[in-house]
Amino acid sequence: MSSTTKALSLLTHFSASQPEIGLSQLCRMAGRDKATTYRHLQALETAGFVEQNPATKHYRLGPALMQLAQLREATVPRKDGAKPVLSALADATGETAHVTVLSGQTLYGLCACEAPHNSIRAVIDINTFPLHATASGLCAVAFGPQDLFDVAVASLSGFTAATPTTQTDLAALVSSIRDTGFGRANQTYEAEIQSLSAPVFDHSGHLAGAVAVASVATRFTPDLEQLIKSELVTAARNITRNWGGTIPPGIEAAWARSLTHSNALERTS
Incomplete structure (x- = not known):
């Protein structure tokens, strides 16, 4: 360095x-x-x-x-295309919504919106997101450049007892995310927080970042998970469109399978 x-x-x-x-x-x-x-x-x-x-x-x-921040936003607009979508996402889910952007091999926080529905809620107060421990980071590893997996493996710090700290554990998580289309951090970064994320893309056709919802683990129910996933799909599509991109067909198909499977489980439960 x-x-x-x-x-x-x-x-x-x-x-x-x-x-x-x-x-x-x-x-x-x-x-x-x-x-x-x-x-x-x-x-x-x-x-x-x-x-x-x-x-x-x-x-x-x-x-x-x-x-520099003003120049960046003026030349590569990101916040303006994300903020109204985040507000709607937070309002619909009652949880904290946030967006990250990928630059090189680092995932940066762009903006966040806390829903006023709950007095106790997740607070996003980090600037860079660990690739192996956060829902947004895992989403980037799953759908971003191939070298991000090696970058994540090189820094497998343990934040909680649930954090993946081996290459095998990380590979299993990434495989699941590719199957479902959703990043998931089940108390892997903070012991009291569960998060779900979806990838967003820009005009280049490459992964631009992720949109995520963070919830206090004690109120993360199957019904809330289903709601968050459904709203994340809408949010990811809207942010991607605002950033000049389109969602790859393979991810759209993964979302469809995941949401259909969840609905089938609800009907049989």
């Missing part, structure tokens, strides 16, 4: 729940020594990517990122 990459990777530790981070804490989070971290922060500060709060001396994201 180059020095530039290491410096820029420090930005991924900032989030809505942790907008300011002190030097010592950032060292612990990044797993680096203080001298190296400070040198990287100085370079980021010079470029305007971070700044120091004069009162606390903690670091926060800098103004240069706002300009």
Whole structure:
């Protein structure tokens, strides 16, 4: 990993729940020594990517990122095509809906919408999504570039007791996702959260990211699962259309099989 990459990777530790981070804490989070971290922060500060709060001396994201974010959205519009769909998805399911975008080998959070129906709900407060442990990440591995599987295998960190930590376990999950068309994280990233996702595509014809719904595990019932899957299909189609893409026929067929199978189980139960 180059020095530039290491410096820029420090930005991924900032989030809505942790907008300011002190030097010592950032060292612990990044797993680096203080001298190296400070040198990287100085370079980021010079470029305007971070700044120091004069009162606390903690670091926060800098103004240069706002300009880059606005330019990115103006030239590669993503949020505008996702936000209204997310709002409808959250309202229909009563759960937290969010969208991720794939760039290279990294899956980034784009935007999220929390439904007001429940006082206790999933909160999306991460910037990059682990490929092997989140519904969106697993969806990317299943339907994205082939090398993403190797990338995921290279970093099989255990977040909960249910996280897949072997290549065999990950391969089984990915195979199931390809069969159903839906990514699933059954308490694999957070012990209290179940998530489902569906892939979205853009004008290039390649996977552009995923749309997902995260639910508190205690209220994740078969009926809610069926509702979320049905609404995810609609959301994935709408976002894909807004981004200039089309859903591949194979995924449409997988969704149809999955939803039909679920309906058949409900009628016989």
